[in-house]
Amino acid sequence: VSVGVVIPAAGQGKRMGTKESKQFLLFEDQPILIHTIRVFETHPAIDEIIVVMKEDEIARTRKLIQKEGFLKVTQVIAGGKERQESVYRGIQSLDTDLVLVHDAVRPFVSHQAIDRLLESVQMHGAAILAVPMKDTVKQVDDAGIVEMTPDRSRLWSVQTPQAFRREWLLEAHQLGLVREQLATDDSMLVEELGIDVRVVEGEYTNIKITTPDDLILAESIQQMRRKHV
Ligand code: CTP
Ligand code: MG
Secondary structure, X not given: OOEEEEEEEOOOXXXXXXXXXXXXOEEOOEEHHHHHHHXXXXXXXXXXXXXXXXXXXXXXXXXXXXXXXXXXXXXXXEOOOOHHHHHHHHHHOOOOOEEEEOOOOOOOOOHHHHXXXXXXXXXXXXXXXXXXXXXXXXXXXXXXXXXXXXXXXXXXXXXXXXXXXXXXXXXXXXXXXXXXXXXXXXXXXXXXXXXXXXXXXXXXXXXXXXXXXXXXXXXXXXXXXXXXX
């Protein structure tokens, strides 16, 4: 089976608040996006990578990718207003059997976690990485009053990559469009099709770089890895 990766990288990084979008911030002298692409470029099971970028940064992104000599990146295409739209465009431009969708700003995903995810998606057709919630979670109403406390032992914090048979994900996005569903992850759209999505244990270090304190966390994760390699 052929495996493609869509990397949505067309966001503005509003919560990071830097002038430069966070996927371009330098980490260990290289843009975060480049670190993320490298994980998949160097993974033997990955055949093709598509990067989805803001229109006005496409040329610059292509240059960065060329400079690194990444051979698996076949296209850098324009994204949409919402992440969902960016992903949809990405999967439309792919023709692999399986697709992994992975945030450009999660550079710490490991090959071992990707291996576990691939094993599950090959068997079941839909699988996502997640870690058990450490915090207790409350559902809160508009007035700031706790409505209920879901059982923590069943709560998982989900990450990317999320992996699917490409045709299923395509159909899921099409239905999402028709129903005007705004999903916060791709799995939600696939769940709507009535498909069972398998949860595969990820790693707490696979953080999404979102706010400035995540950059400090990223440094620590990097330091920890240096010690263990
Ligand atoms: N993304 C995208 N297209 C969009 C919005 C987001 O491709 N229209 C991408 C981001 O570039 C990022 C990933 O989706 O790699 C996860 O989104 P998020 O962490 O929310 O990034 P931003 O949307 O850039 O940040 P913010 O929400 O703080 O503005
Ligand atoms: Mg966003």
